[in-house]
Amino acid sequence: xxxxxxxxxxxxxxxxxxxxxxxxxxxxxxxxxxxxxxxxxxxxxxxxxxxxxxxxxxxxxxxxxxxxxxxxxxxxxxxxxxxxxxxxxxxxxxxxxxxxxxxxxxxxxxxxxxxxxxxxxxxxxxxxxxxxxxxxxxxxxxxxxxxxxxxxxxxxxxxxxxxxxxxxxxxxxxxxxxxxxxxxxxxxxxxxxxxxxxxxxxxxxxxxxxxxxxxxxxxxxxxxxxxxxxxxxxxxxxxxxxxxxxxxxxxxxxxxxxxxxxxxxxxxxxxxxxxxxxxxxxxxxxxxxxxxxxxxxxxxxxxxxxxxxxxxxxxxxxxxxxxxxxxxxxxxxxxxxxxxxxxxxxxxxxxxxxxxxxxxxxxxxxxxxxxxxxxxxxxxxx
Numbered sequence: 001x002x003x004x005x006x007x008x009x010x011x012x013x014x015x016x017x018x019x020x021x022x023x024x025x026x027x028x029x030x031x032x033x034x035x036x037x038x039x040x041x042x043x044x045x046x047x048x049x050x051x052x053x054x055x056x057x058x059x060x061x062x063x064x065x066x067x068x069x070x071x072x073x074x075x076x077x078x079x080x081x082x083x084x085x086x087x088x089x090x091x092x093x094x095x096x097x098x099x100x101x102x103x104x105x106x107x108x109x110x111x112x113x114x115x116x117x118x119x120x121x122x123x124x125x126x127x128x129x130x131x132x133x134x135x136x137x138x139x140x141x142x143x144x145x146x147x148x149x150x151x152x153x154x155x156x157x158x159x160x161x162x163x164x165x166x167x168x169x170x171x172x173x174x175x176x177x178x179x180x181x182x183x184x185x186x187x188x189x190x191x192x193x194x195x196x197x198x199x200x201x202x203x204x205x206x207x208x209x210x211x212x213x214x215x216x217x218x219x220x221x222x223x224x225x226x227x228x229x230x231x232x233x234x235x236x237x238x239x240x241x242x243x244x245x246x247x248x249x250x251x252x253x254x255x256x257x258x259x260x261x262x263x264x265x266x267x268x269x270x271x272x273x274x275x276x277x278x279x280x281x282x283x284x285x286x287x288x289x290x291x292x293x294x295x296x297x298x299x300x301x302x303x304x305x306x307x308x309x310x311x312x313x314x315x316x317x318x319x320x321x322x323x324x325x326x327x328x329x330x331x332x333x334x335x336x337x338x339x340x341x342x343x344x345x346x347x348x349x350x351x352x353x354x355x356x357x358x359x360x361x362x363x364x365x366x367x368x369x370x371x372x373x374x375x376x377x378x379x380x381x382x
Contacts, residue, residue: 006220007220008216008217008219008220008221009220009223009224011220013224013227015193015194016190016224016228019190019193021189021193022189022190022193022228025185025186025188025189025190025228025232026186026228026231026232026235027232027235029182029185029186029232029236030182030232030235030236030239031239032178032182033175033178033179033182033236033239033240033243034239034240034242034243034246036174036175036178037171037174037175037178037240037243037244037247038243038246038247038250040170040171040174041167041171041247041250041251041253041254042251044167044170044171044251044253045251045252045253050119052076052123054119055097055117055119055120055123056076056077056078056097056120056123057078057080057095057096057097057120058072058077058078058079058080058096058097058098058099058100058120058123058124058127059080059081059082059087059090059091059096059098059099059100060079060080060081060087060099060100060102061081061082061083061084061087061099061100061101061102062081062100062101062102063081064079064081067131067134068131071127071130071131071134072127075123075126075127075130077123077124077127080095080096080099084099084101087099087110088110091110097111097117097119097120098110098111098117098120098121098124100124107128109121109124109125167253167254168254168259169342169343171244171247171259172244172259172261172342173316173335173338173339173342174313174316175240175243175244176237176240176269176335176338176342177309177312177313177316177335178236178240178309179233179236179237179240179273180276180308180309180312180334180335181305181308181309182232182233182236183229183232183233183236183273183276183277183280183308184280184304184305184308184309185305186228186229186231186232186233187225187226187228187229187232187277187280187281187284188284188298188301188302188304188305190224190225190228191225191281191284191285191287191288191297191301192284192288192291192294192297192298192301193294194221194224194225194285194288195221195285195288195289195291195297196288196289196291196292196293196294196296196297197294197297199291199292199293200292200293200294215370218285218366218369218370219366221285222281222282222285222366222369225281225284225285226277226278226281226282228281229276229277229280229281230273230274230277233273233274233276233277234270234273237266237269237270237273241260241261241266244259244260244261245260247259248260261342262344264341264346265341265342268337268338268341268351269338269341271355272334272337272338272354275334275354275355275358275359276334276358278358278359278362279330279358279361279362280304280308282361282362282365282366282369283304283361283365284301284304285365285369286365286368286369286372287300287301287304288300288301289369289372290372307331308331311329311331311332311335312331312332312334312335312336313335315332315335315336315339316335316339320336322336322337322339322340322345322347322350323350324349324350324353327349327350327351327353327354327357328353328354328357330357330358330361333353333354333357333358334354336350337350337351337354
């Protein structure tokens, strides 16, 4: 049995490494991980260091006082005055970033919430907060009230906590999501070729005429696809680590921060990669085995790429907490466990449930696949 299994594994690996498409899936797809990570970092950098001259053209549909003009000048706001109709037309033509209307003591910021407008709104709100503080302070002083005792009754300071840096957490969590997606993409082609592809070429029927148990055949195919997935996952994660090093030395948004994965996170990430590779390889083979042609199998497996990415992406965006129940939900659990580990939250129960449930799913899938391979009706139906 061991000899037959080993021979099948050698055969599958030999075909895998000879096939250019399989190799490209295994080795080229991970290259996109650094491109995505560095590209996202560059985007964050450009957004966080946006030139004020790109969003400081503010229209005012009323006459500003000298105090307001001086304040706007100090804040580097380019004041464009005019009536509401004129300013609306200028805003429509892109000549100003937003415009402000006034009715009594009520000011209205008019904007469409575009990218530049978001920055312009922030600048305008800062301007009005400063102007409001000036008016309040002047009023209190005129009424012989110490303005500091009223306006500065509390003091608020901001301290950036390294572990809670948004950009660092975002880039690391999304990097792992793309590693998971890369593994999925890497598993789909060899799983398709070794099942539906062999069925379509007629080589699978020849293989089954040999005195080899169906169990050994499918285990050999499963292990070869799993090995391919693990290689892709390991290469992708190593490239992600290298990308973090480059990003930290290149982009100012990471200045003063240690954004590198901790040693424990790295070890656990490799464990998750291995477990997920076993899971997704078995799932891909089970789906592809039910298909009659290579093209049909590819169509059936395509949704897995999106399924592997979006649950974790949504969970990260809305900060879904990890629970024992979610730790056994396929696809979602791998991203949740990684997010917890990356944040330093080690829950042995959740990690154990993720690993145990994955191998339970694998056992169920393998039983289904082996059952398929013992049914000639399923294998050779046209």
